[in-house]
Amino acid sequence: MSDTSTTAPRGCTNLKLRQLSRSVTRHYEAFVAPTGLHITQYSLLSHVVKLGPVRLGELAQAMGLEPSTLSRNLQPLLDKGLAQVQVGQDSRSRVVHATPAGGALRGQAQRAWKRAQLALNDKLGVQRVAALHRLIDECLPLMAASASSDQETGPD
Secondary structure, three states: OOOOOOOOOOOOHHHHHHHHHHHHHHHHHHHHHHHHHHHHHHHHHHHHHHHEEEHHHHHHHHHOHHHHHHHHHHHHHHHHHEEEEEEEEOOOOOEEEEHHHHHOOOOHHHHHHHHHHHHHHOOOOOOHHHHHHHHHHHHHHHHHHHHHHHHHOOOO
């Protein structure tokens, strides 16, 4: 009989992931904050720069966000003049694009993000970060398959 106490997960995986996520977010925030952006705003602005002009629905899908979450997160970028929403090809669609100020600030924030990434690699070790990325990359499709399967079967 094998001893599973050393190999079996202990505690709540969700709690542990959230703790790590909050800690990593604080780390990145400390580097990106001098630009005036939160890390979520930097991520959104980066997607807009990379994909824009892009329809709001396509942007939400690319970022894995609900449309209402995208609208809420986009508002500060619009208020600061870093992005603009305009009418798309038809009067019902909307596209978002970065303004020149948004593109410039994204470049500044990207340099800060790069410093944050290198500092995290130094803090945790490059091999540990690479292993974490591999594990996450393995788990995401499994969770996506599980979520779609759960939706198909519904509650008991």
